[in-house]
Amino acid sequence: MTDQRKIAIVGAGAVGITFAYTLQLSGLAREILLIDLDKKRLAGEVDDLNHGLFFVPPVEIRMGDYEDCRDARIIVIAAGAKQKPGETRLDLLKRNAGICRDIVRNITKYNSEAVFLVVTNPVDVLTYVALKSSGLPRNRVIGSGTVLDSARFRFLLSRQCGIDPRNVHAYVLGEHGDSEVAVWSMIHMSGVPLESVCQKCPNTLTKEKKERLTNAVRESAYHIIEAKGATYYAVSLAMQKIVEAILRDEKSILTVSSLMEGEYGMGEVCLSLPTVVGAGGAERVLSPPLAPKERDALLNSARVLKESIDQIDL
Numbered sequence: 001m002t003d004q005r006k007i008a009i010v011g012a013g014a015v016g017i018t019f020a021y022t023l024q025l026s027g028l029a030r031e032i033l034l035i036d037l038d039k040k041r042l043a044g045e046v047d048d049l050n051h052g053l054f055f056v057p058p059v060e061i062r063m064g065d066y067e068d069c070r071d072a073r074i075i076v077i078a079a080g081a082k083q084k085p086g087e088t089r090l091d092l093l094k095r096n097a098g099i100c101r102d103i104v105r106n107i108t109k110y111n112s113e114a115v116f117l118v119v120t121n122p123v124d125v126l127t128y129v130a131l132k133s134s135g136l137p138r139n140r141v142i143g144s145g146t147v148l149d150s151a152r153f154r155f156l157l158s159r160q161c162g163i164d165p166r167n168v169h170a171y172v173l174g175e176h177g178d179s180e181v182a183v184w185s186m187i188h189m190s191g192v193p194l195e196s197v198c199q200k201c202p203n204t205l206t207k208e209k210k211e212r213l214t215n216a217v218r219e220s221a222y223h224i225i226e227a228k229g230a231t232y233y234a235v236s237l238a239m240q241k242i243v244e245a246i247l248r249d250e251k252s253i254l255t256v257s258s259l260m261e262g263e264y265g266m267g268e269v270c271l272s273l274p275t276v277v278g279a280g281g282a283e284r285v286l287s288p289p290l291a292p293k294e295r296d297a298l299l300n301s302a303r304v305l306k307e308s309i310d311q312i313d314l
């Protein structure tokens with residue numbers, strides 16, 4: 001039996017520990033278990049988090065090992081090598097695939113009921129590695145996918161259009177990486193199509209502006225890594241949103257990464273489509289109508305990911 005409010009985080013680096021902190025503030029978890037190879041640093045992080053318990057809802061935060069994941073409801077994998085400046089996400093593939101495979105195999109010895117959430121990059125390929133190494137059903141091994149990219153897209157559109165990001169509905173689909181697809185045909189602002197918003201705006205989105213904005217979304221991580229070495233705040237909030245949807249059985253539509261089983265003719269690859277996320281993890285993968293160019297770009301994204309998958313031993 002899993003504890004409905006226990007979250008295990010494997011890999012307590014910048015992303016793992018920032019996620020633990022957002023989770024601590026949220027009150028969502030009853031227990032947060034942290035696992036990392038670097039036990040000395042982790043002990044310091046756990047002390048630092050615990051010293052804030054007076055100020056937040058009750059939660060037990062501790063360090064542990066794989067067997068302590070026995071009753072975790074969600075297992076987050078954020079362990080691995082960091083993206084270096086200029087390095088593409090796919091370059092990280094071989095370094096991180098082995099780490100991910102070992103972690104999943106070690107944990108599934110003790111727990112085969114949890115939902116696994118992969119965050120380590122390249123996240124879509126590693127979600128596939130985790131799924132295949134775990135033997136778990138498709139819905140219970142998911143990646144953070146383009147939840148972060150979609151939030152970046154919404155933020156930039158909100159700035160461009162002068163509208164609250166929470167009223168902007170826009171998705172990035174496909175790979176979390178260079179081949180990702182910003183889906184302009186689906187954008188609306190609380191039901192008002194983008195074209196109608198733009199008609200009334202002196203800041204109309206021209207073709208060039210759209211292209212610049214799409215590139216800005218795609219290149220966000222590179223710029224942040226160049227500036228400060230890593231990205232961790234927004235991704236942690238994206239992870240919290242996914243975990244919240246699972247723990248509360250929200251049936252939220254989020255662009256998590258999961259195994260394709262015939263969507264748009266795709267298969268044997270994990271990538272992001274709008275997905276209903278609830279207690280079962282990725283409960284339903286949706287295939288909305290796309291403009292022909294967007295559909296082609298999505299299929300290209302699947303091809304790019306499949307080429308990476310073919311380069312690793314599963």
Ligand code: NAD
Pocket residue numbers: 010011012013014015016035036037038078079080081082083096099103119120121122123144145148176230231232235
């Ligand atoms: P980091 O180097 O700060 O942390 C990685 C941690 O993993 C380190 O603490 C390291 O000791 C630990 N680790 C390595 N091998 C391990 C193992 N076998 N078992 C347990 N722990 C192990 O890196 P970071 O900035 O926290 O990023 C982590 C990952 O998240 C990277 O792959 C990064 O690219 C990715 N990331 C993904 C997204 C996304 O949207 N999917 C966003 C940001 C970062």
